[in-house]
Amino acid sequence: MKTFKHHMPTKVIFGRKTFLKLKDECESAKLDTSKIAVICGKSALHHGYADFVKKQFENVEIFDDVMSDPSVELAKELTEKVKDFNPSLIVAIGGGSAIDLAKVISGLLNNEGDVEEFIGVPECFKNPAVPLVAVPTTSGSGSEVTPYAVLTNKKEWKKAPLISSYLFPVIAIDDPELTVTMPSHVTANTGIDALTHCMEALVSKRATPISKLYSLEGIKLITKYLPRAFGNPRDIEAREKVMLGSMFGGMAITDAGAGLVHTLAHILGVMYDIPHGLANAMFLSAVLEFYGLSAKDELLSIGRAMEIESSNIYEIVEKIKEFLRFFGKPETLKPLGVSEDDISSFVSLAMAKKFLMTNLPRIPSEKDIRTILEKLLKNS
Ligand SMILES: [Fe+2]
Numbered sequence: 001m002k003t004f005k006h007h008m009p010t011k012v013i014f015g016r017k018t019f020l021k022l023k024d025e026c027e028s029a030k031l032d033t034s035k036i037a038v039i040c041g042k043s044a045l046h047h048g049y050a051d052f053v054k055k056q057f058e059n060v061e062i063f064d065d066v067m068s069d070p071s072v073e074l075a076k077e078l079t080e081k082v083k084d085f086n087p088s089l090i091v092a093i094g095g096g097s098a099i100d101l102a103k104v105i106s107g108l109l110n111n112e113g114d115v116e117e118f119i120g121v122p123e124c125f126k127n128p129a130v131p132l133v134a135v136p137t138t139s140g141s142g143s144e145v146t147p148y149a150v151l152t153n154k155k156e157w158k159k160a161p162l163i164s165s166y167l168f169p170v171i172a173i174d175d176p177e178l179t180v181t182m183p184s185h186v187t188a189n190t191g192i193d194a195l196t197h198c199m200e201a202l203v204s205k206r207a208t209p210i211s212k213l214y215s216l217e218g219i220k221l222i223t224k225y226l227p228r229a230f231g232n233p234r235d236i237e238a239r240e241k242v243m244l245g246s247m248f249g250g251m252a253i254t255d256a257g258a259g260l261v262h263t264l265a266h267i268l269g270v271m272y273d274i275p276h277g278l279a280n281a282m283f284l285s286a287v288l289e290f291y292g293l294s295a296k297d298e299l300l301s302i303g304r305a306m307e308i309e310s311s312n313i314y315e316i317v318e319k320i321k322e323f324l325r326f327f328g329k330p331e332t333l334k335p336l337g338v339s340e341d342d343i344s345s346f347v348s349l350a351m352a353k354k355f356l357m358t359n360l361p362r363i364p365s366e367k368d369i370r371t372i373l374e375k376l377l378k379n380s
Contacts (some may be wrong), residue, residue: 031088032089035085036057037089043096068160075108079108090219092132094127095186099144107162111125119151134242139246141246143250144169147165148162176240179239191226202215218248234236267338271346292314292370299316332377
């Protein structure tokens with residue numbers, strides 16, 4: 001067996017109404033709660049989550065400027081604002097965008113330098129970040145248990161992560177009750193992001209015995225319960241299981257990394273303003289089909305996790321395609337604005353990320369990526 005490492009220092013508090021225990025959990029972790037910066041988007045404000053924190057502690061300031069797919073510029077601006085407040089603790093409430101942005105800010109507050117200097121650099125921070133409590137309100141990114149924070153650079157059509165073990169939140173509060181107000185399309189997109197994490201981590205060459213457990217359990221939970229959560233937003237049992245699957249997805253990519261689906265989805269997302277989960281949905285089955293026999297055992301285990309009665313990997317990929325279709329994603333890339341003329345720039349952006357492809361079960365050539373895109377322009 002290959003040697004492996006597993007490092008996941010975040011304390012997870014999982015379950016219904018756990019958000020209400022925020023204060024107790026901060027106290028039991030002996031966090032300094034004298035000055036709390038809440039970083040969130042408008043929906044956390046609207047649902048009263050930010051105000052709840054304000055009522056629990058004495059000195060709380062709310063920064064509600066989070067936008068989806070946070071940009072480098074927004075990270076810089078918001079860091080300056082939060083710096084003036086000088087918090088002892090940050091509480092991030094929201095989807096992956098809010099948590100990622102809060103992570104970047106928590107790191108920048110204690111480390112000199114421009115945010116660009118840290119992007120894509122392994123273990124980018126020298127000093128520990130300001131402690132962060134992450135409270136997800138979607139079930140997708142798994143960011144509450146990862147050392148990653150993704151930022152977007154619109155000008156250069158790039159989306160890339162900051163990576164540091166100092167970016168693990170100190171506490172993750174996964175309360176599924178906070179996810180019931182998600183609109184159906186957000187439930188679908190974020191859930192498919194989580195499923196993609198589980199599948200990409202499973203086929204990664206960096207997969208470990210621990211990450212595989214997370215991946216397979218995540219695949220089971222998400223494929224079984226996401227359709228229920230999508231159909232009935234208030235189905236709390238389904239919400240709970242999908243949230244658990246999303247957290248497992250985060251733990252799996254922490255050990256094994258994501259893969260080609262994410263590389264292509266980041267490009268699609270930034271070039272055409274497509275939500276991250278939908279962008280993943282567009283590529284997931286095509287990339288798995290491309291891996292084919294190179295990921296035979298993993299595809300078979302995905303089939304078993306999804307209770308698919310087939311040992312033919314291409315039939316399994318077909319079932320995954322069917323599963324994704326259920327949530328109403330477009331059949332081709334065309335309705336998203338992609339045209340044949342864009343393929344060359346898309347391929348060069350992907351090839352510029354070749355360094356991210358060393359852990360894939362099959363490493364694509366330029367021609368392979370072109371073929372995947374051409375096929376997806378014609379059909380799914
Ligand atoms: Fe993702």
